Amino acid sequence: MDLEHGPGLKLIHDLAMGLVHQTKADGAPDFTLRQLSILLTVYLEQPPHTVRGLARKLGVTKPVITRALDAMGKQEIIARRRDEADRRNVVIQRTVKGALYVESLGDLIVEKASNISSRG
Numbered sequence: 001m002d003l004e005h006g007p008g009l010k011l012i013h014d015l016a017m018g019l020v021h022q023t024k025a026d027g028a029p030d031f032t033l034r035q036l037s038i039l040l041t042v043y044l045e046q047p048p049h050t051v052r053g054l055a056r057k058l059g060v061t062k063p064v065i066t067r068a069l070d071a072m073g074k075q076e077i078i079a080r081r082r083d084e085a086d087r088r089n090v091v092i093q094r095t096v097k098g099a100l101y102v103e104s105l106g107d108l109i110v111e112k113a114s115n116i117s118s119r120g
Contacts, residue, residue, distance in 0.1 A: 007116055007117075010116055011109075011112055011113055011116055014112040014115065014116065015108060015109055015112050018108050018111075018112060019105075019108070022104075022108070028101070028104075029072070029075040029077060029101065031071070031072070032068070034058070034060075034064070034068055035068045035071060035072060036105075037058060038054055038058065038065065038068050038069070038072070039072060039077060039078070039098070039101075039102065040102070041054060041057060041058075042054075042078060042092050042094060042098075043094060043098065043099065043102045044102075047091075047092075047093075047094075048083075048091050048092075049091065049092040050083070050089045050090060050091055050092065051065050051066060051069070051080075051089075051090045051092070052089060054092065069092065072098075075097075076095055076097045076098070077095060077097060077098035077101055078092055078093065078094065078095060078098055079092075079093040079094075079095050080092055080093065081093060
């Protein structure tokens with residue numbers, strides 16, 4: 001199919017398929033698009049990150065962020081702690097496992113993008 005936006009859509013498709021295969025092959029986390037958005041915000045933007053701040057940035061409620069963080073916390077991709085300066089805030093922290101996951105995600109994107117550009 002020749003669409004004007006074909007390469008971009010092809011990249012997203014190839015990335016999604018790669019993530020599905022990776023999850024199946026080695027038990028990598030299977031995150032939703034919302035969870036990936038939160039994860040990439042935490043790892044690519046300067047900290048500190050809070051539940052309140054992430055909710056505002058993504059335009060969703062705090063419970064939505066909390067549910068997403070629960071799933072990522074179970075995978076040890078992020079950690080949470082109370083802000084000692086303001087106990088109402090929950091600070092989101094990066095983990096080594098999360099950093100490795102984000103790095104592998106970046107590698108997968110580069111690989112899939114390279115495959116598309118070498119074909120086109």
